[in-house]
Amino acid sequence: MDELDLLKKDWNKQTEHKTLSVKDIYPMLHKKSSSIVKMLFYISIAELIFWILISTIPYYTSDEFRTKLDKVYTNDYILNGLNIFSFSIIAVFIYLLYKSYKSISVTDSAKKLMESILKTRKIIKYYVLYNLIMVGLSLIIGLYYGLSNDPKISNIANLNTAKIFIISIVVIVFIAIVILLIWLFYRLLYGLLLKRLNRNYNELKKLEV
Amino acid sequence: MNKELEHSFVELLEKHQNIVHKVCRLYTNNYDAHNDLFQEITIQLWRAYPKFRGDAKFSTWMYRVGLNTAITLYRKSKRTIKTQEFEGVAFKMKAEYYDDTEEEQLKVLYKAVHQLNDIEKALVFLYLEDKDYREISETLGISEVNARVKMNRIKTKLKTILNP
Numbered sequence: 001m002d003e004l005d006l007l008k009k010d011w012n013k014q015t016e017h018k019t020l021s022v023k024d025i026y027p028m029l030h031k032k033s034s035s036i037v038k039m040l041f042y043i044s045i046a047e048l049i050f051w052i053l054i055s056t057i058p059y060y061t062s063d064e065f066r067t068k069l070d071k072v073y074t075n076d077y078i079l080n081g082l083n084i085f086s087f088s089i090i091a092v093f094i095y096l097l098y099k100s101y102k103s104i105s106v107t108d109s110a111k112k113l114m115e116s117i118l119k120t121r122k123i124i125k126y127y128v129l130y131n132l133i134m135v136g137l138s139l140i141i142g143l144y145y146g147l148s149n150d151p152k153i154s155n156i157a158n159l160n161t162a163k164i165f166i167i168s169i170v171v172i173v174f175i176a177i178v179i180l181l182i183w184l185f186y187r188l189l190y191g192l193l194l195k196r197l198n199r200n201y202n203e204l205k206k207l208e209v
Numbered sequence: 210m211n212k213e214l215e216h217s218f219v220e221l222l223e224k225h226q227n228i229v230h231k232v233c234r235l236y237t238n239n240y241d242a243h244n245d246l247f248q249e250i251t252i253q254l255w256r257a258y259p260k261f262r263g264d265a266k267f268s269t270w271m272y273r274v275g276l277n278t279a280i281t282l283y284r285k286s287k288r289t290i291k292t293q294e295f296e297g298v299a300f301k302m303k304a305e306y307y308d309d310t311e312e313e314q315l316k317v318l319y320k321a322v323h324q325l326n327d328i329e330k331a332l333v334f335l336y337l338e339d340k341d342y343r344e345i346s347e348t349l350g351i352s353e354v355n356a357r358v359k360m361n362r363i364k365t366k367l368k369t370i371l372n373p
Contacts, residue, residue: 004337010315017233022223026219028251028252028255029218029252036283106253106256106274106278106282107273107277109273109349113282114281199327200328207328207358
């Protein structure tokens with residue numbers, strides 16, 4: 001006889017676990033879920049807040065920074081334009097995340113459910129990537145302005161073009177390494193969180209080949 | 210959520226709880242983990258319940274939510290001890306398998322099923338629950354042909370685990 005048929009015979013008989021009563025089940029409804037969707041949700045909220053703070057705190061807390069920034073962007077239109085741009089990007093991400101969370105449904109097929117979760121994770125990933133690129137770019141632009149316009153820096157170092165070139169390279173490499181490290185940290189974070197999901201998703205995909 | 214909805218849900222779940230217990234039995238291997246997964250499946254069922262429409266059978270709907278929670282949403286809690294229980298099964302197996310009492314055979318079979326991966330377990334579960342390949346394919350989101358092929362492979366795999 002087929003092994004599974006033997007198991008089938010026994011399958012419905014087994015009741016190892018104690019049967020729960022209505023009273024046991026009620027409190028379960030109000031407990032907190034610990035699903036990966038919940039975790040992803042918290043991470044995305046943290047992500048949004050973190051990057052908004054990173055980009056606004058220096059401006060509002062340091063007068064020096066504000067005056068410097070105002071000097072760099074002598075034109076108010078540019079500064080306003082940039083602000084509008086970055087806030088609309090954030091708004092777009094919030095909208096996409098919201099839509100994508102809404103589409104996660106536990107009553108879909110397993111494959112569809114996994115795809116919706118992976119899509120949500122991708123949106124968070126792009127948001128982080130966007131922020132990292134912006135941080136990198138603004139640091140590099142800041143460096144360029146500092147070296148070419150700030151008399152303090154150029155006087156102290158008494159810089160010639162070769163020196164400026166070398167310093168720039170070193171700083172850019174440094175920024176790139178920091179950004180890469182943050183990126184790796186994210187990879188690890190999501191990797192751990194979604195390890196099982198990814199494994200099962202690949203297993204399902206393998207079936208379709 | 211209103212009380213009436215809550216009440217009808219809890220009563221339905223109480224009646225059909227065995228389905229959830231069976232999912233838990235397949236995907237966990239100790240008491241705490243079983244309860245943990247049961248809890249999570251209950252939450253997911255409850256959340257999805259307002260959208261549950263009577264045209265699907267409650268039990269059928271439960272299979273889907275239960276399996277989806279087990280293979281996709283559930284994060285094993287820290288309490289879940291990675292049991293070593295199933296290690297060395299292959300060694301013991303041979304001796305046990307030739308013990309011809311059915312009970313012993315079943316024990317070995319359950320252990321072998323526990324060694325399968327999450328997706329294979331889902332297929333076995335639906336098969337044991339007498340679901341046809343159409344329902345299996347719809348629940349997992351794969352084609353019927355592929356569900357059938359995979360099921361045959363699992364049967365072979367189980368044979369090899371049982372008769373190394």
